[in-house]
Amino acid sequence: MDKLTITSPAFRQSASIPEKYTCDGTDVNPPLEVANIPQGAKSLAIIAEDPDAVSGVFDHWVAWNLQPRENIDQNPSGIQGKNSAGVNGYSGPCPPSGTHRYFFKVFALDTVLNISESSGKQELLRAMEGHILGAGELMGLYKRKGQK
Numbered sequence: 254m255d256k257l258t259i260t261s262p263a264f265r266q267s268a269s270i271p272e273k274y275t276c277d278g279t280d281v282n283p284p285l286e287v288a289n290i291p292q293g294a295k296s297l298a299i300i301a302e303d304p305d306a307v308s309g310v311f312d313h314w315v316a317w318n319l320q321p322r323e324n325i326d327q328n329p330s331g332i333q334g335k336n337s338a339g340v341n342g343y344s345g346p347c348p349p350s351g352t353h354r355y356f357f358k359v360f361a362l363d364t365v366l367n368i369s370e371s372s373g374k375q376e377l378l379r380a381m382e383g384h385i386l387g388a389g390e391l392m393g394l395y396k397r398k399g400q401k
Contacts (some may be wrong), residue, residue, distance in 0.1 A: 258288040259359050268293030269357060270393040276347030277397060282314060285325040287359055293385040294361040295319040296331070299383060300374055303346065305353040312336045312374045313355065314343040317366050317381075325359075332366075335373040346395035354392055361387040 263283040265271050274279040287297065301314035319331035333342040347354050363383045368376055 254385060255289060255291045255361070255387030256389045257290065257359055257361060259357060259389040259391040260286045260288070260387075261357075261391060261393075262278055263285065264393045267392055269345055270395045275345040275395055276399075280345045280347070281327045282325075282329075282341070282343040282345075283357075284327065285357060285359065285391065287323050287361075287389070289387065289389075290321050290323065291400055292319060292393065294386055296365045297325070298358075298360040298366070298377060299325070299371050299379065300358045301343070301355060302358070303348070303353050303355050304376070305348070305351075306337075307349070313345065314341075314357075315372075315374050315377055317362075317368070317377055319379050320390050321361060326398065332368075332370055334368075335371060337373075341370055345359060346393075348395060348397060348400075352394050352396040354394060356390050356392050358388065358390040360385050 273284040297319040298317040315334035
């Protein structure tokens with residue numbers, strides 16, 4: 254499997270995610286840049302998750318069938334699946350306390366997936382099995398203002 258390099262013009266690896274991309278801002282997904290997309294990739298998939306959530310891993314964004322190109326802008330074309338809030342699309346960081354880590358994982362696939370928009374992360378992971386050509390991640394941090 255190839256290693257994708259994931260970056261963002263909005264924040265660096267292990268740095269703070271700007272408020273704009275959180276529940277305290279406009280709650281839009283941050284732009285992502287994907288390098289080293291393998292030849293033969295037919296689509297990209299994204300899982301953005303917070304492993305520091307009190308109730309276990311919280312999925313903030315589950316998306317697939319994005320065009321296999323280097324720039325993923327706000328509200329990209331493709332299918333937006335259900336996140337842990339039960340919403341189709343992106344729900345930005347909104348930790349109840351402390352600093353949480355947010356992993357933006359991008360997968361290059363050799364196919365276009367045929368799963369319903371009502372699908373979440375587990376269905377996406379199952380559908381991707383055997384189709385991942387490359388993967389990479391970007392981690393950002395967020396702590397809400399006024400919290401300890």
